[in-house]
Amino acid sequence: xxxxxxxxxxPFGQDMxxxxxxxxxRQYPISLIDKDKFPQHTPLEGILRxxxxxxxxxxxxxxxxxxxxxxxxxxxxxxxxxxxIAPELPRDLLGRQDVARKGFFEALTQLxxxxxxxxxxxxxxxxRSAMRAGGDSSRSVVFLQDIPAVxxxxxxxxxxxxxxxxxxxxxGRVPRTATVFAESEARLLEIRWQGLREIRRYDxxxxxxxxxxxxxNALKVALRETPExxxxxxTDLQEVANSVLFETHGSFDWYISYQRMRGAGxxxxxxxxxxxxxxxxxxxxxxxxxxxxxxSIALGNGDRTVTYLGAGDHxxxxxxxxxxxxxxxxxxRASLTALGYVDVVRVSAPILEKYVFPRLAERPRSPVDxxxxxxxxxxxxxxWAVSERFINGTQAxxxxxxxxxxxxxxxxxxxxxxxxxxxxxxxxxxxxxWMIANACMHCxxxxxxIGCPTGAIHRTQQGGMVVINDDTCxxxxxxxxxxxxxxxxxxxxxxxxxxxxxxxxxxxxxxKATKCDLCAANPGGPACVRACPxxxxxxxxxxxxxxxxxxxx
Amino acid sequence: xxxxxxTHAVSWVVLGALFAGLALHRDQAEAGLGEPAQITGYVLFAxxxxxxxxxxxxxxxxxxxGRARLWAVVHTFGGVFALALYWLHTQSLWPTGxxxxxxxxxxxxxxxxxxxxxxMQRLFPxxxxxxxxxxxxxxxxxxxxxxxxxxxxxxxxCTRELQSDTLARHYFESLAWFxxxxxxxxxxxxxxxxxxxxxxQQRLTVARYLxxxxxxxxxxxxxxxxxxxxxxxxYVLQSAMKKWLLVHVPLSVALLGIALWHLxxxxxxxx
Numbered sequence: 001x002x003x004x005x006x007x008x009x010x011p012f013g014q015d016m017x018x019x020x021x022x023x024x025x026r027q028y029p030i031s032l033i034d035k036d037k038f039p040q041h042t043p044l045e046g047i048l049r050x051x052x053x054x055x056x057x058x059x060x061x062x063x064x065x066x067x068x069x070x071x072x073x074x075x076x077x078x079x080x081x082x083x084x085i086a087p088e089l090p091r092d093l094l095g096r097q098d099v100a101r102k103g104f105f106e107a108l109t110q111l112x113x114x115x116x117x118x119x120x121x122x123x124x125x126x127x128r129s130a131m132r133a134g135g136d137s138s139r140s141v142v143f144l145q146d147i148p149a150v151x152x153x154x155x156x157x158x159x160x161x162x163x164x165x166x167x168x169x170x171x172g173r174v175p176r177t178a179t180v181f182a183e184s185e186a187r188l189l190e191i192r193w194q195g196l197r198e199i200r201r202y203d204x205x206x207x208x209x210x211x212x213x214x215x216x217n218a219l220k221v222a223l224r225e226t227p228e229x230x231x232x233x234x235t236d237l238q239e240v241a242n243s244v245l246f247e248t249h250g251s252f253d254w255y256i257s258y259q260r261m262r263g264a265g266x267x268x269x270x271x272x273x274x275x276x277x278x279x280x281x282x283x284x285x286x287x288x289x290x291x292x293x294x295x296s297i298a299l300g301n302g303d304r305t306v307t308y309l310g311a312g313d314h315x316x317x318x319x320x321x322x323x324x325x326x327x328x329x330x331x332x333r334a335s336l337t338a339l340g341y342v343d344v345v346r347v348s349a350p351i352l353e354k355y356v357f358p359r360l361a362e363r364p365r366s367p368v369d370x371x372x373x374x375x376x377x378x379x380x381x382x383x384w385a386v387s388e389r390f391i392n393g394t395q396a397x398x399x400x401x402x403x404x405x406x407x408x409x410x411x412x413x414x415x416x417x418x419x420x421x422x423x424x425x426x427x428x429x430x431x432x433x434w435m436i437a438n439a440c441m442h443c444x445x446x447x448x449x450i451g452c453p454t455g456a457i458h459r460t461q462q463g464g465m466v467v468i469n470d471d472t473c474x475x476x477x478x479x480x481x482x483x484x485x486x487x488x489x490x491x492x493x494x495x496x497x498x499x500x501x502x503x504x505x506x507x508x509x510x511x512k513a514t515k516c517d518l519c520a521a522n523p524g525g526p527a528c529v530r531a532c533p534x535x536x537x538x539x540x541x542x543x544x545x546x547x548x549x550x551x552x553x
Numbered sequence: 554x555x556x557x558x559x560t561h562a563v564s565w566v567v568l569g570a571l572f573a574g575l576a577l578h579r580d581q582a583e584a585g586l587g588e589p590a591q592i593t594g595y596v597l598f599a600x601x602x603x604x605x606x607x608x609x610x611x612x613x614x615x616x617x618x619g620r621a622r623l624w625a626v627v628h629t630f631g632g633v634f635a636l637a638l639y640w641l642h643t644q645s646l647w648p649t650g651x652x653x654x655x656x657x658x659x660x661x662x663x664x665x666x667x668x669x670x671x672x673m674q675r676l677f678p679x680x681x682x683x684x685x686x687x688x689x690x691x692x693x694x695x696x697x698x699x700x701x702x703x704x705x706x707x708x709x710x711c712t713r714e715l716q717s718d719t720l721a722r723h724y725f726e727s728l729a730w731f732x733x734x735x736x737x738x739x740x741x742x743x744x745x746x747x748x749x750x751x752x753x754q755q756r757l758t759v760a761r762y763l764x765x766x767x768x769x770x771x772x773x774x775x776x777x778x779x780x781x782x783x784x785x786x787x788y789v790l791q792s793a794m795k796k797w798l799l800v801h802v803p804l805s806v807a808l809l810g811i812a813l814w815h816l817x818x819x820x821x822x823x824x
Contacts, residue, residue, distance in 0.1 A: 107615045108616050110615045111612070111613065401682040401687065402682055404678055405674045405794045406678075406791050407795065408690075409611055412611075416612075425689075427687065427689055430687050432682075433682045435687060522615060523616065524616070524617025525617075527614045527615065529620075530614065531614045532621055533621040533624065534622065534674065535622040536678075
């Protein structure tokens with residue numbers, strides 16, 4: 001017997017006291033929030049106590065980095081911060097690493113420079129990285145050593161007490177757009193996304209503020225990129241932008257709930273958060289802004305996946321068009337469920353009827369139209385990939401087991417280009433004669449990047465690959481725990497004499513996170529693909545339905 | 554089925570044209586009282602070196618030397634071409650001199666192991682996939698040990714619970730042999746069903762002496778037997794696909810050495 005686990009069993013900050021909460025309630029802009037609007041089960045005091053924590057930064061500490069994914073917003077309690085406007089800070093100052101591609105002969109030297117023991121590092125280079133350790137590994141930060149020089153060379157803006165930043169990235173699951181660092185000692189209230197969502201839900205002024213920020217900063221750009229709204233002039237586009245509603249579905253940390261769901265043997269659309277149900281009447285089109293959603297139709301006792309929607313896709317356009325043409329409501333022909341965290345905008349039917357439908361030359365097509373002509377077996381691989389969440393991958397390692405002779409040439413090639421230790425395991429989930437091996441898929445929604453305390457795991461500027469900067473990785477394992485596909489591994493590193501490096505204080509081995517980097521430093525692209533003599537291995541992105549259709553035959 | 558790719562078509566055309574050119578040259582050299590075997594010999598030796606370099610390419614995967622797939626196609630077509638060229642060069646299936654016989658023997662063995670390897674690589678992967686099991690070769694011994702422990706645990710549980718040693722006796726008389734290590738190697742290699750038949754027969758043999766409850770234990774044991782057969786199949790086929798290279802590559806190196814010495818001898822004594 002045990003007490004049923006509750007949402008706030010594990011507070012965000014362990015040190016928050018009633019006194020802290022009282023002070024926060026009196027501090028601007030929290031003092032503007034009407035706490036009476038919050039329900040009894042989710043009081044504002046509870047949110048502050050359990051979904052926030054007070055974090056102290058020293059001068060020069062980087063709070064958020066441009067390009068990072070984060071699940072928190074920050075409220076400046078006291079002190080001064082600077083947001084870098086232009087030009088962006090050099091990547092090495094942010095703890096990033098620009099991977100220089102080796103030349104032919106430099107790459108060849110690995111033939112004799114690879115050590116007999118794996119994971120040997122030149123430890124001298126670790127001393128050069130600007131790292132400041134906190135009380136625990138999750139609070140280690142990268143800091144700027146020369147703030148005046150940064151202020152001289154970069155245009156910045158000041159953030160003082162009461163400023164809120166990072167909320168759009170936290171709620172929208174999009175990369176942070178600017179770097180913020182502490183100019184002086186500062187005290188910040190870090191609000192995790194769950195708390196942020198609750199405050200937005202119950203406090204209208206807060207919600208308006210967030211929504212306005214999104215409308216101003218990103219929505220119009222996003223609408224302009226769609227074929228439906230791309231041709232509108234500025235005034236019409238503004239009217240559309242003013243009318244849309246923002247919604248989020250699913251769980252931000254979906255990888256945890258997904259793993260639990262799998263563990264309980266619950267899979268399929270029936271167990272996913274519903275966004276819209278087949279048979280209901282739509283009041284607007286849903287445009288996916290971030291994340292993935294499953295489009296499915298009822299079949300027998302289950303649901304058949306028709307396709308999945310990602311950023312830029314929309315739902316219910318054809319049904320609304322039919323309603324407009326026929327003058328009577330048309331029900332939804334498919335259901336939409338959240339595959340993890342989905343961020344959508346809802347554009348109402350009257351707006352569509354005014355600005356979009358009159359300009360359409362023909363009825364918008366729905367993926368449901370084509371599904372009737374396809375046999376169940378045609379979509380079996382798609383169904384599997386959606387169920388396993390492989391759709392997240394942009395560079396998944398797909399192995400054709402009918403061709404693979406299990407020679408492990410791919411593994412050896414990977415090891416020889418990565419200091420003697422392969423960065424993947426030639427093993428993974430299989431469907432028919434296809435296997436997705438345990439190699440980093442360089443996901444469209446890289447949940448591994450959420451929570452990295454030093455920003456060591458990041459996307460490359462060119463190609464957008466997810467890579468780890470070995471110099472700034474502190475081996476905390478946050479990324480490895482977050483990866484839903486178990487594609488990141490912690491390895492014990494060694495010095496040049498081959499000895500395992502030990503922590504000076506605890507005598508525990510020093511770990512570093514490792515994963516496939518698509519051989520970013522080596523010429524010729526991924527060695528695993530080049531090394532396969534049987535054309536059995538390739539890297540594929542699942543964003544294109546053709547991946548499934550072409551490979552089933 | 555694999556598609557007949559452009560690479561294959563180009564390979565056939567290029568090699569066919571090369572062979573025709575060499576055959577024509579040989580005829581002309583013969584008619585002109587020249588050394589018809591000289592050019593074919595050099596081309597054959599160069600081809601041996603080129604074929605052997607495929608193995609070196611595997612060790613140089615850190616540099617872009619072209620996709621291994623292309624190398625493999627060239628290696629396969631080159632091997633077929635080498636056989637045709639060998640016959641053009643020697644004008645016989647089996648030479649008369651001892652040294653030449655050694656050379657021919659090695660060449661035929663390398664060719665034969667090459668063809669066997671090619672066939673295995675074409676046929677075995679799909680058979681492995683059809684087991685519904687995927688396992689890394691190095692883990693198979695651990696899995697076999699786990700299956701054996703599970704089988705012994707079933708027998709022990711049965712004996713302990715039902716105070717009857719009938720199943721245990723049968724296990725140690727017959728089934729223990731099967732669970733000890735991979736069995737029915739040849740049957741697995743050639744796609745036979747000997748193992749399935751054996752397990753079925755063992756079940757029939759002992760089932761008549763067992764109670765209802767003991768039969769349930771036997772069923773669990775039989776399931777483990779089928780699981781082990783799948784592991785055995787993986788072990789046998791993966792072993793074959795790995796170990797044929799341990800024959801093919803050393804023989805190729807030996808052939809290269811003997812051919813080089815043949816080249817030296819020809820230069821010293823015959824030209």
